[in-house]
Amino acid sequence: MDDEVVKEVDVFLTKELKDHLWLMQYPVRPVDSSYDNETFLSTQIKPLQRKVNIDVAIDTNASSYLTSKGEFLASSVDGSIPKGPRTYPSGKLDRIELKSAQGIPKSDRYAIGAIKNGSVHLTPLSAIVQMRPSLSFLDKADAASKEREKLLDIDKDNSQDEEEAKTVTVKFARQETSEQKSRRIKSYDYLKKKESEESWSHFRYHKTQDEMSGKIRHRLLATKHEAVVAYASPSEYLSSLIPKPTEDIVDNPDMPSNVLSMAQLQSMSLNDRVKAIVTNAKVxxxxxxxxxxxxxxxxxxxxxxxxxxxxxxxxxxVVKSEVLHPKDTFSAHNHSPAEVICRARDFMLWKFTQSPSLIRRDIAHIVKIPSEELKEMLEQIAKPKPKQGWIFNFEFDQDFVHKNKEVVQRQNMVWEHKYQQLKKHFELTKDCKPAESARERRRRHSSHSKSRSDVNDTDGEQPVPMEVKEECVVIDSPIHNPVSSPGQAITNNLNGDTDGLVAELSLLLREKLLTDCVFTMADMRRIYQTKLAQCPAGHILATGVSESLLEKTVLNSGAIKIHYMNPPGSTSTFYVLIDAGNDLDPVRTIMAQLFQKSNRIKSNTLREELEQQKVQLNEDKIKSLLKDYCTFRAGFWFLKGSMET
Known part of the structure; x- marks a missing residue:
């Protein structure tokens, strides 16, 4: 039985203001406290961006207004000596800004209704915005404070004179696809750019009881009464509004390109399913x-x-490089060919097969691709950790390796073949480093011999020569019983693979030494303990090392021992890199000799010593080298870590 019709009301649709009618909501303003009694100082609107800014005056004479706080906030924004026009000329926080935010995106589905003489007049809305108080003056105060701090630091920056050369990366624009253009238009940066391009339009705010407001409200009423032509019966009209479910319709929502739904996976073949999962996961x-x-x-x-x-x-x-970067394609950042990216990524993956961590600088030195390309590769399968480099995303899956030995053996053969190709292309030596010229080799051996003599002069004992295996292979040692601590002497490995232990320890310390440049014994113990925690059971490092072996190994890896007296009467020992295998090794040796004489130096002292030794080096490289090894304090350079000892 149908409901009884109680009353019929005529409904009129007027579109006179449909492009200019906005609904402004105040969600944080009490219902019984409107803005009709407030003073509006200025109103700005960006019609295309649907943005509104309104400045409302604050009654500074009110009993609830704290004058001292208002003056403090105004002073924080403008400063004692403002550069331009004051934001608050009165010297007080005398206004508050109301800023709009988008209310309901599709506002054309809503209308404003006006009732007159028993008839309803509807006008579609053009926009719905929500007005909230903005605390942008705090951002201005913070910016002003940072500017003052920057001015105070100018003298200090000039005294250090440590401006570094910045690397300029050239990027090539590529043709944008329709999908990429769609994502770019929806991005935050693009919307902010479009917002900044539209200028503010200034308007006058009319309150509810103003004459102008009354005239505008009158335009909400329809002036022409025309019947609407019916295009469907009442039942058909209701069906169009609420269609009856006749069949199950699958409405796939828009998803990011790197997300797969289970429904999509189920519709694929096994090979395509595995490829889609691995490609999206990366590892x-x-x-x-x-x-x-x-x-x-x-x-x-x-x-x-x-x-x-x-x-x-x-x-x-880990997904293959050629799957991520097909042939004849180019990288997104620098338009690098796929062959170059695949080769660099394969070398990075091979390094991860040898160790769960690596140093990005060492990889970049060999593959020679832009830093943003290499960083993107690493972020896909690893995560950075302070003083450890990049750590592989997952721990070693011992369970899979144990259960699938044939697959593991086959993959080892794949990596061996791939490494031979990489070794040939990058011209790697046996210790996995780029081959150096004869001139560089003579310079390195000369500086290395000099550093050995410095060690003898300062330490008083001859370093024990060691024979180190120079093979870039995984050390597969028999399982030993682990010792209780890294400082315990090697008792389990007296008849074992001592050369293998020394080789593994040398690679570890050499890698860290090239990165940090300055070590203490505590640093070396921490590096060893961190590496040991990452190694699987039975690894050769689990046999334990003594502090004497750590010291001898780091000295044979290109470091020199320095006895550092700071404060006077106390002595600390530092191990400083002087043999990095490049043109700066003579400068490193001279700098180390200066620190053997004094616990602090000045940059001028290093320059004078270089001139006396007839070593040519430009100012930028001297600054860079000092920053690698030292910290600057009160006009002097101190070895890193020495100020805390």
Missing amino acids: IRWSQLIALLDKDIDQSLAMKAIQQVAVLVQGCW
Whole structure:
């Protein structure tokens, strides 16, 4: 039975103000406290961006107004001596800014209704905005404070004179696809740019009881009464508003390009499914992959599929470089060819097969690709940690390696073949470094011999010569019983692979030495303990090392020992890099000799010593070298870490 019609009301639709009618909401303003009694100082609008700014006066004579606080805030914004016009000429915080935010995106579905003589007149809305108080004056105060601090630091910056040369990267614009253009238009940066391009239009605010407001309200009423032509019956009209569900319609929501739904995965073949998962994840464990596939899937088929699109690193699967960067394509940042990117990425992955961590600087020195390209590669499969470099995203999957020895052996053969290709292309030596010229080799050996003599003069004992294996292979040592602490002497390895232990320790300390330049014994113990925690059970480092072995190894890795007296009467020992294998080694040696004589130096002292030794070096390189080794304090350079000892 239909409901009884109680009353019929005529409804009129007027569009006279539909392009100019905005609804302004005040969500943080009490209902019984409108702005009708407030004073509006200025009103600014950006019609295209739907932005509104209104300055409302604050009654500074009110009993609730704290004068001292208002003067302090105004002074923080303008400063004692403002550069331009004052934001608050009265010297007090005498206004508050109301700033708009988007209310409802699709406002054309809403209308304002006016009732007159029993008829309803509807006008569609053009925009709905929400007005809230803005505390932008605090941002201005913060910016002014930072500007004053910057001016105070100018003298200090001039005294240090440590301006560094900045690397300029040339980027090439590439043709934008329709999908990329769509994402760019929706991005925050693009919207902010469009907002800044539109200038503010100034308007006058009319209150509710003003004459102008009354005239505008009168235009909300329809002046012409024309009947609406019916295009459907009442039942058909209701059906168009609320359609009846006749069948299950799958409405796939818009998703990012790197997200796959389970429904999409189920519609793919096994090979395509595995490729899609690995490509989007970049690195994944075998157990995670199986969890995303069907429970009744044949795991042997999945194993074959993943080996076509991924390689094994640390017991986990990483998508192949040629899958991410197909042939004849170019990188997004610098338009680098796919062959160059794939080769660099393969070398990075190979390094991760040798160690769960690496130093980005060492990789960049070999592959020679732009830093942003290399950083993007690392971020996909690793995460940075202070003083440890880049750590692989997952721990070594010992369970998978133990259960799938044939697959692991096959992947080792793949990596061996790939390494031979990389070694040939990058001209790597046996210790995985770029081959150096004969001139560089003579210079390095000359400075290394000099550093050995410095060690003898300062330490009083001859470093023990060691024979180090120079092979870039994974050290597969038998399982030993681990010692209780790294400082314990090597008792489990007296008849074992001592050369292998020394080689592994040398690689570890040399890698860290090239990065940090200055060590203490505590630093070396921490580096060893961190590395030991990352190694699987039975690793050769688990046999333990003594402090004497750490010291001898770091001295044979290109460092010199310096006895540092700071404060007077106390002595600390530092190990300083002087043999990095480049043209700056003579300068490193001279600087180390100066620190052997004094616990602090001046840059002028280093320059004078270089001139006496007839070593030519420009000012920028001297500054860079001092920053690598020292900290600046009160006009002097101190070795890093020495101020805390």
